[in-house]
Amino acid sequence: MTTTASASIVNLQKINKTYPKGIVALKHINLEIDQNEIIGIVGANGSGKSTLLKLLAGNLLPEQGSIKVFQSEVKNNSAQLKKKISYISQDRALDPEMTGKELLGYFSALYGLSHQTSKNRYTELVKTFELTEFIDRRVNSYSGGQAQRLHLAIGLIHQPKLLLLDEPTSALDPQGKAFFWDFIRSYQQLGNTVIIISHELDKIHHCCSRVLLLDKGKLIADESPDLIIQSHALPILHIKTAHKISNKQDLQQPLQQAIPSANIQLKGQSIQLEINKISDDDKPEVLASVLQICQEQHVAIVECRWENAGLENAYFKMTGQSISPPSGAKNNKKGQRKCR
Amino acid sequence: MSLNYPHFAISYAVFKRTWLKTLRRPVALTFSLVQPLMWMLFFGFLFQRYALDDLPTGIQYLDFLVPGVCAMTVLFGASQSGIELIRDMQNQFLNRILSTPASKPMVMAGKISADVSRLIIQAVLVLLLGLALGAKLNTAIWPLAYMIASLLLFGVAFCSLSCWIALKARSQENMATFVHIINMPMLFTSTALVPSKQMPDWLATIAQYNPLSLVVNISRDAMLFAESPLFKTSLLPLVLIATLIFLLAALTLRSTKLD
Numbered sequence: 001m002t003t004t005a006s007a008s009i010v011n012l013q014k015i016n017k018t019y020p021k022g023i024v025a026l027k028h029i030n031l032e033i034d035q036n037e038i039i040g041i042v043g044a045n046g047s048g049k050s051t052l053l054k055l056l057a058g059n060l061l062p063e064q065g066s067i068k069v070f071q072s073e074v075k076n077n078s079a080q081l082k083k084k085i086s087y088i089s090q091d092r093a094l095d096p097e098m099t100g101k102e103l104l105g106y107f108s109a110l111y112g113l114s115h116q117t118s119k120n121r122y123t124e125l126v127k128t129f130e131l132t133e134f135i136d137r138r139v140n141s142y143s144g145g146q147a148q149r150l151h152l153a154i155g156l157i158h159q160p161k162l163l164l165l166d167e168p169t170s171a172l173d174p175q176g177k178a179f180f181w182d183f184i185r186s187y188q189q190l191g192n193t194v195i196i197i198s199h200e201l202d203k204i205h206h207c208c209s210r211v212l213l214l215d216k217g218k219l220i221a222d223e224s225p226d227l228i229i230q231s232h233a234l235p236i237l238h239i240k241t242a243h244k245i246s247n248k249q250d251l252q253q254p255l256q257q258a259i260p261s262a263n264i265q266l267k268g269q270s271i272q273l274e275i276n277k278i279s280d281d282d283k284p285e286v287l288a289s290v291l292q293i294c295q296e297q298h299v300a301i302v303e304c305r306w307e308n309a310g311l312e313n314a315y316f317k318m319t320g321q322s323i324s325p326p327s328g329a330k331n332n333k334k335g336q337r338k339c340r
Numbered sequence: 341m342s343l344n345y346p347h348f349a350i351s352y353a354v355f356k357r358t359w360l361k362t363l364r365r366p367v368a369l370t371f372s373l374v375q376p377l378m379w380m381l382f383f384g385f386l387f388q389r390y391a392l393d394d395l396p397t398g399i400q401y402l403d404f405l406v407p408g409v410c411a412m413t414v415l416f417g418a419s420q421s422g423i424e425l426i427r428d429m430q431n432q433f434l435n436r437i438l439s440t441p442a443s444k445p446m447v448m449a450g451k452i453s454a455d456v457s458r459l460i461i462q463a464v465l466v467l468l469l470g471l472a473l474g475a476k477l478n479t480a481i482w483p484l485a486y487m488i489a490s491l492l493l494f495g496v497a498f499c500s501l502s503c504w505i506a507l508k509a510r511s512q513e514n515m516a517t518f519v520h521i522i523n524m525p526m527l528f529t530s531t532a533l534v535p536s537k538q539m540p541d542w543l544a545t546i547a548q549y550n551p552l553s554l555v556v557n558i559s560r561d562a563m564l565f566a567e568s569p570l571f572k573t574s575l576l577p578l579v580l581i582a583t584l585i586f587l588l589a590a591l592t593l594r595s596t597k598l599d
Contacts (some may be wrong), residue, residue: 057439058437058439059439079441082439082440082441082442087439089432089435091431091432091433092432093427093433093436094431094433095357095361095431095433096431097360097361098357098360098361102357102360105353106353106356106357107436107440108355108439109346109349109350109352109353109438109442110350110437110440110442110447110543111441112346112349112442114346114348131503151512154436155567218437288426310502
């Protein structure tokens with residue numbers, strides 16, 4: 001396969017989706033996606049991410065609006081369309097009583113692959129996803145990561161042109177995650193389109209050409225990750241003090257005067273300055289001013305660090321809520337820099 | 341459906357998977373043979389001493405019972421057919437199947453043919469057990485073929501019904517209710533265990549229209565008296581019932597909404 005010129009393959013117009021009991025999942029979504037893109041969908045739990053993906057896959061139908069994928073109405077649910085799409089759900093849809101080899105063979109037949117194509121795809125996928133070691137074992141003996149790799153491999157058996165992935169890395173170890181994101185990039189380079197839901201925002205930032213930000217069913221941003229960060233995220237200076245800050249007014253006032261563009265928060269033993277329009281070159285100067293003011297106010301500092309503007313920061317700014325799951329919080333420190 | 345699409349490969353893949361899963365549950369497979377054996381032992385020898393009206397001399401109750409137990413084996417086994425679909429729904433596997441371009445009637449055909457072939461093998465084993473217990477039956481090729489044909493059609497109808505109920509019920513509890521509601525009344529309002537002439541009139545009328553009676557009567561006429569069934573009144577109704585219920589199940593699978 002070769003890389004082809006960009007062309008719109010997904011077109012959503014005025015999509016509304018409501019679940020029973022009046023739960024609004026998506027409101028008035030308009031969207032166009034070109035071929036050969038990697039699109040990241042981010043948002044808090046219940047923001048409508050999975051619903052959007054299921055609508056694109058044709059698993060759900062909207063109450064209103066039109067969804068076209070590869071110029072065909074998804075509601076027609078045609079076999080031709082199904083051959084071009086793969087929706088890989090959060091739940092690992094595997095039969096625990098079958099082996100990986102049997103499952104790959106089973107879905108090859110269901111996708112109508114010829115014997116030779118099926119054989120070639122099997123060899124390729126087993127190699128790519130490193131399944132050799134356990135492919136002949138029944139799925140009920142697999143670890144979470146092994147099952148997830150098989151789950152992904154099955155979803156790719158028919159070489160879909162549009163890959164819809166719902167949190168595909170949730171069960172993978174760090175090595176598996178790194179491998180997965182590399183694979184996604186190489187799959188896109190073959191001319192395919194990937195739409196992915198993930199909480200790994202640093203990976204979304206580096207891999208995706210566009211990010212769709214969903215909040216309570218509304219599409220609040222549809223831009224490149226860099227543009228979102230540039231428009232909405234601000235660097236934060238975190239300072240930890242040795243003791244609880246008692247003289248808040250005495251500290252806040254000079255800090256605000258020294259850095260007028262900062263949003264300053266003083267809480268317990270923490271000072272946070274969210275600073276608008278600051279370049280990396282200006283950071284040492286700002287830091288020096290803050291440290292001097294703290295010294296003048298007899299506030300002993302234990303630690304200080306810059307948190308670079310990132311997608312999470314931007315999302316927080318735009319919605320007022322965090323999107324990273326609690327367990328993932330520790331991993332999101334790459335943009336932080338110790339200055340002690 | 342496009343003509344060049346490998347429909348039979350789809351049915352074969354589903355057939356193979358269903359059989360693989362059956363063979364990987366040897367305990368369930370063994371127990372499904374124990375139940376008909378117990379019926380033959382308990383009922384067969386319990387009623388062996390009673391004379392059956394209108395039956396030629398020399399025919400014992402066990403001879404009369406064996407074709408009925410063969411049909412009962414298919415009925416009980418077929419009613420469980422949909423349980424596998426519920427398992428597939430619960431672990432999202434059915435969603436994955438439905439999201440493929442595979443023809444859903446061919447998927448259903450693969451599933452039903454695997455279940456029916458298993459039930460036919462079980463019925464033949466029950467027949468052999470009956471013969472081993474002393475039943476005197478006509479085991480020539482045509483009587484056997486008529487019995488198998490009627491059991492096959494009945495199996496298709498009831499496996500399809502079970503799958504249709506499973507697709508609608510979507511839970512094992514609801515499915516179990518169906519099995520209990522259908523199986524016992526179906527058995528006791530048929531001629532599987534007792535000839536209709538020994539039933540009260542109202543029960544004999546019900547038995548006359550019970551599809552299980554139709555199968556039992558075809559099998560019994562063939563295996564006891566070497567009589568061929570009348571196509572119009574015996575096999576045709578079974579063909580129609582099997583076709584209609586299969587289409588109902590296949591179309592329901594096709595219209596099943598993904599989660």
